[in-house]
Amino acid sequence: MPVQETVYGVREALEQWRSAHPQGKVALVPTMGALHAGHLELIGAAARIADVVVVSIFVNPTQFAPGEDFESYPRTLQADLKALSTIAEVLLVFCPAKHEMYPPGDQTHVSVPALSTPLCGQSRPHFFGGVATVVIRLLNIVMADVAVFGEKDFQQLQVIRRMAIALHHRTEIVGVPTVREPDGLAMSSRNRYLSAQQRLNAAAIYQSLLNMQIAIDEGQLDCAPLVEQAKATISASGGRIDYVQIVDPQNLQIKTSVDTACRVLAAAWFGEARLIDNLALSVR
CATH class of the missing domain: 3.30.1300.10 (Pantoate-beta-alanine ligase, C-terminal domain)
Incomplete structure (x- = not known):
């Protein structure tokens, strides 16, 4: 299972796969790592829709405000890669550095104001702009047929759906029901x-x-x-x-x-x- 760290590497690998499988479907599952059973269900759902799955692991700095948990957010890359290596449909894992997603001098930002303002947007006004900005970049890099997100983050899912529609993106956005612990707590x-x-x-x-x-x-x-x-x-x-x-x-x-x-x-x-x-x- 290849691990790619550059946009060029992802695009080259996908170009080779698509050349060999011209009718094949590609799914994208964006994550910030620290994978759990909920993430694995997203990947399983993606594998049922498409022939191969690209999983991204990137703790996106633009969705964290000062004083939030960017530095302490759990990072378990080796354990994540080990878990992903057991899933046959995972074609590659994209693990970019910050400069790969946000090149020096970058000034491009995406926002979906009406859906980003209420609910979580009241206490985290920066959050959905950061999410939309990184997700559209991932969609553009992979150009997947579908991208899969969890319904646990329902407001995020609706923001991404609205963005993809507004920007006429080719990727279909698919939501997957929340995966829960035995007592009902949403996995996170x-x-x-x-x-x-x-x-x-x-x-x-x-x-x-x-x-x-x-x-x-x-x-x-x-x-x-x-x-x-x-x-x-x-x-x-x-x-x-x-x-x-x-x-x-x-x-x-x-x-x-x-x-x-x-x-x-x-x-x-x-x-x-x-x-x-x-x-x-x-x-x-």
Whole structure:
């Protein structure tokens, strides 16, 4: 399994593969490394869609603000490469240095303001611009048929979808359902920051979202009490609320009542870990 560190190397390897497989499909799975079962599910989903998969590992500095966890973000490259080497469909792994993705003098930035401003954008206003900027570069480097992202980062997924459509990109953006621990906690590289007790308590995020659907099933369609109950559940388990909101899944605008197209998104701190989750809601 080749590891490429340059744009030239990736493009040359893909050109050779495409020449030998003119009808073949290529999938891209962008990651920041510290791979876990959730990432492996994304790669598995990509392998079911395409013939080969390109996995990128790059801790993107432009999506971190000063004081965030860029320096401490877990970096486990050798373990990641070992895990990827067991997946036959992985054609190559792209592990660029910062200067490869952001050449000296670079001044190009991509933003999707309407979808980037609410929710996580309120406390991390820099984040989605950094994500969009690096993802469009990866899409342009690989020119994959599909790129696969997790629904755990639902707002990010919608930002990337909107960007790809607006820029008429050839790559189809595919979302994959969130992979969870047995107690429901969404798998995340940042779960490594949790102490044993915080790890147990953090399961309250998903439980609060499940409880919201139960309340809807019982006839509560007003969003305000649903949101307050979810916040109370997370707070009672030691979480520090960033936000809990019920939104339209397409435009991320806040809803006042639950209808057939709603999604709840939540973010909360447990210790040093800021965790996010979301769930589709429905009136059944």
